[in-house]
Amino acid sequence: MSRLNIDAATLARMFLAGAKNLEANQEIINELNVFPVPDGDTGTNMTATIMSAAREVAAEPDADMEVICKAISSGSLRGARGNSGVILSQLLRGFTKVAKKHERIDAVTMADAFDKAVETAYKAVMVPKEGTILTVAKGVADRARQLANSGETDADEICRSLIEAAEETLERTPEMLPVLKEAGVVDSGGKGLVEVLKGAYDGLLGKGIPFDAKAPGKQEEQEEEVRIKHAYCVVLRAILRQPLNRKQMSDIRSFLTSVGGDVQVADAGDGISLHIHTDDPGLVLQRALLYGDLRDVSVRDIRTEGHTEPYEGKPLTAENLKLDSPEAEAAPEEPAVPAEKKPIGFVAVCAGEGMAEIFKSLGCDAVIEGGQTMNPSTDDILQATERVNADAVIVLPNNKNIILAAEQAAKMCEDKKLVVVPSKTVPQGIAALVNFIPDDGAEENAAMMKDAIGGVSSGEVTYAVRDTVIEGIEIRQGDYMGIGDSGILNVGKDRIEVTVGMLEKMMQDGQELVSLYYGADVEEEEAERLLGRVNERFPGVDVELQYGGQPVYSYIVSAE
């Protein structure tokens, strides 16, 4: 083939093809899961990260190298989700730092760019671990340097060799990380990087999956055209048979986006209200019927009525839904935004309306719905921070897979001081917030909160999504697992007993309070039974039961 000499347009094409290939393989990557819990999937997180950049790149046709590089870097930094997403965004940032200074990328520039990528990504992680995407990236960078030193210039040869280096390193990850070996998988983030490189090579060859900027996820930008195209305006309310979780809400949104435009959906807990312009109202009605009874259905022909404007009624929010059920009417109003600027505000990430209420009652200004299965992006955290009227904002990620994205947000936040207290669990976040001292500064408080986190033991009870052996414990699909700060503490079929057994191993001397937060899938009556069992098992300890409403985790427990 020809000499490696990538210009801006080629780089854009390669990047978009790499992104598409990662997206196409995200489910395979999601399967490479060490812990058998339903959790924040690497494939999904990396795809969301790279797609955020791909959209920016696609919006810059005919741009020069500097513009393309900036689009890749800023798009991925803002869109970064999960640890693997943050590391990917840092790799891209490092790579483009070098690439943007050149009109064309040759073998030597390629080697320099990969070196910078690796250097930047390692720096972004507090304690870099080998056997991860970092190691795979390093394998690629080393090979790129070797090739450059050897005078290799053939594009085909270089690309194939870099992919080979990535795959070889990936195969060795189980040797470096025992948890991978035990679970019998290679590192998922490393696999993601391999797919990006493969896609990029296809892009270079001109045979990759074409990137379609109008694919889902692009609906905001395409509203302008879609709105005029559709024939009917559908507005309806559905009284839900049971509340929808965030996954279901997001499913509804993606479904609606796929059958129409100008989509608005509002969730009021026991009811949803939606507005859409579509050519097939029947599909919308059928879908809505899956969730409950329909009220106030209106279907209008917007071609004849000339209704070409987007929905202009009141914004569809929980407040103005006015559903018939008394619960909806009695729903507590959001506290008004205080006019006065606070010195210190809080943003917390948690899942479940009960948890959100608890955080708000402790003085948290903004709650980002998310957690183990839904890692918010750096941009989500930045936007939530923006909404808080305070000079400094303390962010509580409450999950170890969200801390890096929060720290990335802290570096990017310009208009206020953003301080991350690296809480790994929801109880740690609650302990941090409880320990807030308004008279002290943000840094002082953050230090105190880190200290407070150390005094709390956390435990979470969930179910296994597949058979596996971890730390010598055999786990069957559907078993309940009690996971503490140090790993799996208890496994069994009865989740009350699993929880009590987990607590026995969690409790440390001198701890005097146990808090039990029960999840969305637990009936109050069962939670009360657990409360009774814990009281019986730990006399002399205060035990508090709260509704968390979190998905996935039947119980989140803390001892302090």
Added chain:
Amino acid sequence: MRTAVVTDSNSGITQQEAAELGVFVLPMPFRIGDGDYFEGINITQEEFYPMIEGGLPVSTSQPSPADVTALWDRVLGEYDSLVHIPMSSGLSGSCQSAKLLAEDYGGRVEVIDNRRISVTLRRSCLDALALAADGAEAAEIRQRLEATGGESTIYIMLDTLSYLKRGGRITPAAAAVGTLLKIRPVLQIQGDKLDAFAKARTAAQGRKLMIRAIRDDIENRFGGIGLHDVDIDMAYSRDEEAFLPFRDEVREAFPWAGEIHYDPLSLSVGCHIGPGAIAVTATKKQHYGEN
């Protein structure tokens, strides 16, 4: 020229201790249900808490002017003048009333408004005694105590906010501390009203927090004074046994503090604070009468 020291029962000084120290203590009145009581006169700590826990409505009031002047007249029968050190004017109107009454005494009664309460008020009384023994006149004692009144700090952890809310004795910020979770509020008193300082979920966390706050105040707010220049005093409501481990922790945290004085909270404070509270205070030593 002999000057007497008069305070009220919110100093935590009992009638018996008053006789030993040589100060005079005005019993604070309060009402529980239909009964009128005077602290240390016709009700004890042991009788008091079961009554308020039973939900009987409690209200406190200022001492009646007649009781105040009767005590002053008796004291002035033996002394040339007196200083009257009532509980903080930020927490009660009794200081203001006493000032009005004192106008009729032609300078023989000096009312001191130095914004203290409980064991820190007790410290003021001891300071006043030392100054008086040194021959200071009433007006001088007032001036010196008022100048140094702010050099003390109190942290108190409550078992519940409900008693305080009932009495309306807290700032809106402190009242908002209530949350979905069970929280032990830690309040601070620096002169005026009680204000929210922090929250704790467990007693151990709250105790640690208060010790840290005291240390911080000594190092920062009192401004670089030597540690030997600070008195650590403590207080509790109702449950002495639950309080004593805290005293031990404080002693360990401040080994230079010498013997730590502690009192049960006066009943007219206790009825607003409720049972199960523990408090630690730091007061800058004045070294009166030592030279």
